[in-house]
Amino acid sequence: MSVEDGRTSATLDAVALAAGVSRATASRVLTGSPRVSESARDRVLRAAASLSYVPNGAARMLVTRRSDAVAFVVCEQEERFFSDPFFATVLKGVHRVVAASRRQLLFAVVAGEADREQLVRYAAGGHLDAAMFLSAHGGETAPARLRERGVPVVLAGRPPSGVGEDLPHVDTDNVDGGRLATQHLLDRGCRRLGLVTGPPDMASSQDRLAGWRRALDDGAGRGQEDARGTPAEVTALVAEGDYTTAGGHRATAELLARMPDLDGVFASNDLMAVGALTLLRERGLRVPEDVAVVGYDDIPLATAVQPALTTVRQPLEELGREMATMVVTALDGGVPASRGRALLPARLVVRDSA
Amino acid sequence: MSVEDGRTSATLDAVALAAGVSRATASRVLTGSPRVSESARDRVLRAAASLSYVPNGAARMLVTRRSDAVAFVVCEQEERFFSDPFFATVLKGVHRVVAASRRQLLFAVVAGEADREQLVRYAAGGHLDAAMFLSAHGGETAPARLRERGVPVVLAGRPPSGVGEDLPHVDTDNVDGGRLATQHLLDRGCRRLGLVTGPPDMASSQDRLAGWRRALDDGAGRGQEDARGTPAEVTALVAEGDYTTAGGHRATAELLARMPDLDGVFASNDLMAVGALTLLRERGLRVPEDVAVVGYDDIPLATAVQPALTTVRQPLEELGREMATMVVTALDGGVPASRGRALLPARLVVRDSA
DNA sequence: CTGTTAGCGCATTCAT
DNA sequence: ATGAATGCGCTAACAG
Numbered sequence: 001m002s003v004e005d006g007r008t009s010a011t012l013d014a015v016a017l018a019a020g021v022s023r024a025t026a027s028r029v030l031t032g033s034p035r036v037s038e039s040a041r042d043r044v045l046r047a048a049a050s051l052s053y054v055p056n057g058a059a060r061m062l063v064t065r066r067s068d069a070v071a072f073v074v075c076e077q078e079e080r081f082f083s084d085p086f087f088a089t090v091l092k093g094v095h096r097v098v099a100a101s102r103r104q105l106l107f108a109v110v111a112g113e114a115d116r117e118q119l120v121r122y123a124a125g126g127h128l129d130a131a132m133f134l135s136a137h138g139g140e141t142a143p144a145r146l147r148e149r150g151v152p153v154v155l156a157g158r159p160p161s162g163v164g165e166d167l168p169h170v171d172t173d174n175v176d177g178g179r180l181a182t183q184h185l186l187d188r189g190c191r192r193l194g195l196v197t198g199p200p201d202m203a204s205s206q207d208r209l210a211g212w213r214r215a216l217d218d219g220a221g222r223g224q225e226d227a228r229g230t231p232a233e234v235t236a237l238v239a240e241g242d243y244t245t246a247g248g249h250r251a252t253a254e255l256l257a258r259m260p261d262l263d264g265v266f267a268s269n270d271l272m273a274v275g276a277l278t279l280l281r282e283r284g285l286r287v288p289e290d291v292a293v294v295g296y297d298d299i300p301l302a303t304a305v306q307p308a309l310t311t312v313r314q315p316l317e318e319l320g321r322e323m324a325t326m327v328v329t330a331l332d333g334g335v336p337a338s339r340g341r342a343l344l345p346a347r348l349v350v351r352d353s354a
Numbered sequence: 355m356s357v358e359d360g361r362t363s364a365t366l367d368a369v370a371l372a373a374g375v376s377r378a379t380a381s382r383v384l385t386g387s388p389r390v391s392e393s394a395r396d397r398v399l400r401a402a403a404s405l406s407y408v409p410n411g412a413a414r415m416l417v418t419r420r421s422d423a424v425a426f427v428v429c430e431q432e433e434r435f436f437s438d439p440f441f442a443t444v445l446k447g448v449h450r451v452v453a454a455s456r457r458q459l460l461f462a463v464v465a466g467e468a469d470r471e472q473l474v475r476y477a478a479g480g481h482l483d484a485a486m487f488l489s490a491h492g493g494e495t496a497p498a499r500l501r502e503r504g505v506p507v508v509l510a511g512r513p514p515s516g517v518g519e520d521l522p523h524v525d526t527d528n529v530d531g532g533r534l535a536t537q538h539l540l541d542r543g544c545r546r547l548g549l550v551t552g553p554p555d556m557a558s559s560q561d562r563l564a565g566w567r568r569a570l571d572d573g574a575g576r577g578q579e580d581a582r583g584t585p586a587e588v589t590a591l592v593a594e595g596d597y598t599t600a601g602g603h604r605a606t607a608e609l610l611a612r613m614p615d616l617d618g619v620f621a622s623n624d625l626m627a628v629g630a631l632t633l634l635r636e637r638g639l640r641v642p643e644d645v646a647v648v649g650y651d652d653i654p655l656a657t658a659v660q661p662a663l664t665t666v667r668q669p670l671e672e673l674g675r676e677m678a679t680m681v682v683t684a685l686d687g688g689v690p691a692s693r694g695r696a697l698l699p700a701r702l703v704v705r706d707s708a
Numbered sequence: 709c710t711g712t713t714a715g716c717g718c719a720t721t722c723a724t
Numbered sequence: 725a726t727g728a729a730t731g732c733g734c735t736a737a738c739a740g
Contacts, residue, residue, distance in 0.1 A: 007476065009503060011733060022711045027735060035709060055501075057732035059480030060419075061412030063715045069476070078446045085655075088436030091463075095432060099468060104476045107461035109445075114453060122423070122458045124363065125411030127481075149363060229413075300437075375716060376727045381719055391725060413717030416732045 010051035012025045018047035025103040030055065061199060069104040070130045070327055073119065075140055077111050084243070084271065085299045086316060087134060090156060093320020094132060096219030101328045103129070105220055107166050114143050124149040130327040152322045152330050158203040170322045170342040172314040174204050177346030178211020179218075181312050184348055186219050190292055191232045194255035196241040196248055197278065198268040208268045209238070222295030235259065243270045248272025252279045263291055264354070270295035270302045272308055277353070291353035307352035315344045366404035366525040368458070372401035375513040384409065415480055416424050423458040424484045424681055427473065428493055431465050438625065440670060441488060444510060447674020448486060454683045455481070457620045465635045465703055470496050484681040491553030506684050508677045512557040524696040526675045528558050531700030532565020533572075535620045535648040535666050538702055540573050544618030544646055545586045548601055548609035550595040550630065552622040553678025562593070562622045562650065589613065617645055618708065622654045624649035629708070646708035661706035669698045681691045 007126030017028035020041050028036050029044040061067050071092055076083050098105040110116050123146050130152040133143050143153045144164040155169035156219055195212050237259050239251040249269050256262055265275035273295030285291050285308055298313035322342045370380035375394050376534045383389050383398040415421050426448055428435050452459040464470050466592050477500050484506040487497050498518040509523035549566050570590055574608030591613050593605035602621050610616055621627035627649030641661055652667035676696045
């Protein structure tokens with residue numbers, strides 16, 4: 001049994017020496033090259049194990065130009081980031097694929113300008129073979145800057161303006177999701193509708209809003225009918241939210257102030273829908289009898305809340321898998337992670353709130 | 355305005371050449387060495403900026419034996435990890451300190467054996483200057499293995515058995531927290547008490563259990579008195595939970611089955627307390643009138659739930675800051691991150707559930 | 709199949 | 725204050 005030094009770890013030379021071969025042969029064995037004799041391989045492996053040999057990452061990076069590490073970058077404050085299960089689910093999908101490719105998955109949060117510079121420097125320094133970006137807001141420069149430096153990048157979600165329109169990305173169909181949610185409200189007879197948007201600089205917000213508009217336009221085109229088959233005019237209002245429960249609460253209050261006979265709310269995510277539920281309860285309004293509420297994301301909380309939320313589900317784990325697959329494929333195949341544009345379907349999950 | 359190549363980034367040679375100095379001088383400027391003339395410094399800086407120079411991380415690591423990156427490692431499944439706000443808060447504290455030290459904070463999840471091996475290899479390869487471990491379960495080998503390889507390590511929480519008793523760590527006073535929670539139940543007159551523990555292999559569970567025992571023993575010693583000042587016998591039962599809402603639900607059911615006249619529950623974390631609340635409501639028991647409930651952690655959900663949870667608050671952000679400070683200090687000072695053992699106070703937050 | 713050789717890009721001696 | 729030379733540990737191209 002060998003003893004670890006604790007300070008200086010074994011080098012390839014040491015392994016080669018112990019195995020009685022040259023560095024080159026030792027290296028071949030350890031990198032899995034086929035052109036090695038059985039006996040040499042065996043001796044090297046044994047020596048490496050006995051010395052607890054681990055290759056020096058710096059030396060390896062320097063010559064291979066790879067780090068075998070990829071990052072999952074979230075451009076948000078820690079709070080947001082953790083309070084939204086969105087990230088956890090996508091990360092899970094990513095994790096599976098990256099782990100299977102035997103790379104180190106690293107996880108970084110960019111909560112401000114200093115973080116951004118640090119990350120770009122880190123990546124430009126060669127520490128990251130690729131980066132996946134989540135929740136990029138408008139004006140986020142990191143993805144484009146990394147790509148300029150030759151680091152493959154994939155975004156979750158359509159790049160917002162100013163981020164790099166042609167950046168590879170994978171998205172769920174937020175336009176269709178927004179349309180489904182809105183149409184559901186119309187279908188159940190709601191005619192005084194309110195939308196609570198997400199942050200206006202995020203693509204998902206914009207797209208869900210576009211879907212809302214599309215549903216309303218479609219309806220206007222062919223004439224809405226209420227539950228009794230009677231056509232009725234539709235009134236629609238929009239209030240700005242921010243994807244937080246508090247924001248949903250506030251925005252719904254605004255909606256109600258501007259339209260007291262509100263009968264349907266589409267909140268652009270579940271957290272805000274929960275905020276809406278809370279406010280409506282405070283105002284003595286019943287859900288869905290007085291006001292129907294539809295959320296988005298189908299987070300675990302959606303079923304825990306009273307009434308259970310009708311919402312739109314996105315295949316988030318699949319989104320993560322897809323992103324990671326694009327990255328890994330690009331890395332393994334040498335194919336530049338060019339314009340992939342998977343668009344994953346969203347679907348309505350009807351529960352009690354609408 | 356210079357144009358980026360996009361494939362090959364500028365090297366120090368290129369910068370030196372453009373500045374009309376030697377590599378050595380350029381290096382001195384960029385590493386902030388004092389022994390450089392004003393004019394040389396100026397030219398080098400200008401050249402570096404115009405070339406968008408970023409030092410090659412591999413080359414730098416190779417010679418400095420540092421990566422300027424530290425990791426925050428969570429040994430949990432993604433779900434757990436994100437669903438528990440514990441991590442977010444600690445991370446926030448860590449982030450502040452690490453960012454201020456101009457190092458890259460990396461974040462890794464170890465969800466299984468493959469991940470563990472990958473991480474150890476990554477760290478042993480020199481990619482990590484230090485690692486902070488969260489939520490280490492009994493038998494977790496990574497921290498000790500990293501330390502053996504010369505990577506400074508700090509744990510959040512007392513090391514559970516088999517993890518390395520003498521590993522540096524910073525903890526909150528879980529024993530006292532458990533005692534406070536239990537004592538509060540006794541003080542309000544509860545005499546038929548139930549404890550829902552966390553996973554038995556986690557130090558925090560063990561310590562909160564120890565605090566529970568201590569409160570009960572103290573009480574036994576001096577004789578408990580009920581709300582009317584009448585001494586009464588105390589009965590106490592323990593059920594095993596797992597820090598999840600579902601686990602709290604199940605464990606509380608078990609408690610109730612074994613002791614139908616249960617009148618006080620101490621759940622070792624808020625998630626389980628919420629599970630307890632749900633079960634008690636299902637059984638038609640009022641909280642706190644029939645059964646008082648105390649949680650632990652004071653997560654945001656604690657105030658959102660009905661009734662608002664009486665719970666124990668830990669200074670988690672401070673815990674994060676403390677861990678990161680230990681790491682950064684060790685790294686900057688060259689002092690081995692040896693036995694630090696900050697013990698941060700816990701305090702009771704009384705709300706409606708007990 | 710194996711050993712020898714040559715850098716990868718940088719920080720750091722040692723001279724000057 | 726500056727330049728020339730050295731080596732970190734490894735992989736890969738080249739001989740043999």
